[in-house]
Amino acid sequence: MTGPDDRPTPHLVVDADLLAANVAAMAGFAAERGLALRPHAKTHKSPDVARLQLDAGAVGLTVATVAEAEVFAAAGCPDLFVAYPLWVDAAKGARLRDLAASATVSVGVDSVEGARALAAQLPGASVLVEVDSGQHRSGVLPTEAGPLAESAARTGLDVRGVFTFPGHSYAPGAPVDVAAAEAAALRTAAGSLAQHGIEPVVVSGGSTPSAAAADADVLTELRPGVYVFGDAQQWELGTVDPAAIALSCVATVVSHAGGNLVLDSGSKALGADRAAWATGYGRLLDHPDARVTQLSEHHAVVAWPDQELPQVGGRLRVVPNHVCNAVNLADELVVVRGGETIGVWPVAARGANT
Numbered sequence: 001m002t003g004p005d006d007r008p009t010p011h012l013v014v015d016a017d018l019l020a021a022n023v024a025a026m027a028g029f030a031a032e033r034g035l036a037l038r039p040h041a042k043t044h045k046s047p048d049v050a051r052l053q054l055d056a057g058a059v060g061l062t063v064a065t066v067a068e069a070e071v072f073a074a075a076g077c078p079d080l081f082v083a084y085p086l087w088v089d090a091a092k093g094a095r096l097r098d099l100a101a102s103a104t105v106s107v108g109v110d111s112v113e114g115a116r117a118l119a120a121q122l123p124g125a126s127v128l129v130e131v132d133s134g135q136h137r138s139g140v141l142p143t144e145a146g147p148l149a150e151s152a153a154r155t156g157l158d159v160r161g162v163f164t165f166p167g168h169s170y171a172p173g174a175p176v177d178v179a180a181a182e183a184a185a186l187r188t189a190a191g192s193l194a195q196h197g198i199e200p201v202v203v204s205g206g207s208t209p210s211a212a213a214a215d216a217d218v219l220t221e222l223r224p225g226v227y228v229f230g231d232a233q234q235w236e237l238g239t240v241d242p243a244a245i246a247l248s249c250v251a252t253v254v255s256h257a258g259g260n261l262v263l264d265s266g267s268k269a270l271g272a273d274r275a276a277w278a279t280g281y282g283r284l285l286d287h288p289d290a291r292v293t294q295l296s297e298h299h300a301v302v303a304w305p306d307q308e309l310p311q312v313g314g315r316l317r318v319v320p321n322h323v324c325n326a327v328n329l330a331d332e333l334v335v336v337r338g339g340e341t342i343g344v345w346p347v348a349a350r351g352a353n354t
């Protein structure tokens with residue numbers, strides 16, 4: 001295999017040893033607490049990474065779309081949860097029926113209409129009721145979980161339990177309190193199901209920032225995704241050690257215009273995410289005091305901490321703010337160990353958004 005410096009930039013590089021360590025650490029954490037681990041595969045979109053997670057004990061994968069489920073089922077993953085309130089029309093129903101022939105599939109529901117549409121296409125489908133634990137995105141109130149579960153069961157669906165995504169953990173200082181809110185919401189929701197005659201078997205939560213504080217007395221399952229690579233958001237939240245960040249974007253210094261450092265890793269390589277609290281559009285893996293301060297499609301302007309800028313033509317490793325979006329912009333992940341390229345993994349579920 002060639003060395004990574006032979007490839008045109010920008011490209012995404014994954015450190016095989018750090019990746020393996022992240023996979024093992026989350027698997028060990030979940031096992032110690034008696035939690036099933038169902039990593040979200042939207043982060044890596046890679047059957048090769050999924051295989052590592054499943055080999056380390058993951059019970060299955062979480063996906064966001066039917067198209068992602070199709071990619072991972074075709075790659076041999078036997079158990080998939082579409083953690084999304086799908087609207088299942090005839091075309092999606094046909095795809096779900098095909099999927100169900102090769103994998104165990106469960107789906108999120110958060111409305112009676114959604115449950116009815118799913119039941120019409122896939123009678124007896126396994127579902128989890130989605131609950132809003134404070135992010136205010138999708139999901140019913142925890143107290144409404146039981147009534148919805150009862151309606152879903154009446155349409156013939158197999159209601160297996162409840163799930164939430166505590167996405168408001170993405171704020172400085174928030175993860176511990178948000179994990180408590182997640183547990184409270186899931187406890188109420190599970191109780192609500194029981195009051196309506198449905199015993200919840202699965203109580204599923206988890207985001208990467210809140211995973212370490214997940215309440216194993218309430219949850220049965222964790223669904224973190226970003227942990228597998230880490231990114232600049234986790235670095236800034238303090239929820240992933242920068243030394244554990246396994247993915248970076250190799251970029252070339254293309255300009256010193258105006259005394260600035262300019263790289264070729266623009267928003268079409270890094271993604272354009274920038275949370276209100278983020279200190280920039282990305283970080284430099286080997287230069288913690290540098291910040292990507294300006295981003296256009298093919299330019300990343302970097303505030304450099306020293307007088308002397310790295311030379312034009314040199315290469316630097318940029319950590320995207322939100323790794324899931326950066327991966328979705330790449331065709332492949334270049335896998336390295338000790339400076340040598342040991343593999344190239346296709347981002348097989350890239351753009352699998354339907």
Ligand SMILES: Cc1ncc(COP(=O)(O)O)c(C=O)c1O
Nearest residue numbers: 040083165207208223224225226
């Ligand atoms: C429903 C759901 N579950 C799990 C996750 C994984 O969380 P994270 O991206 O923090 O690892 C996400 C992320 O967006 C999600 O939307």
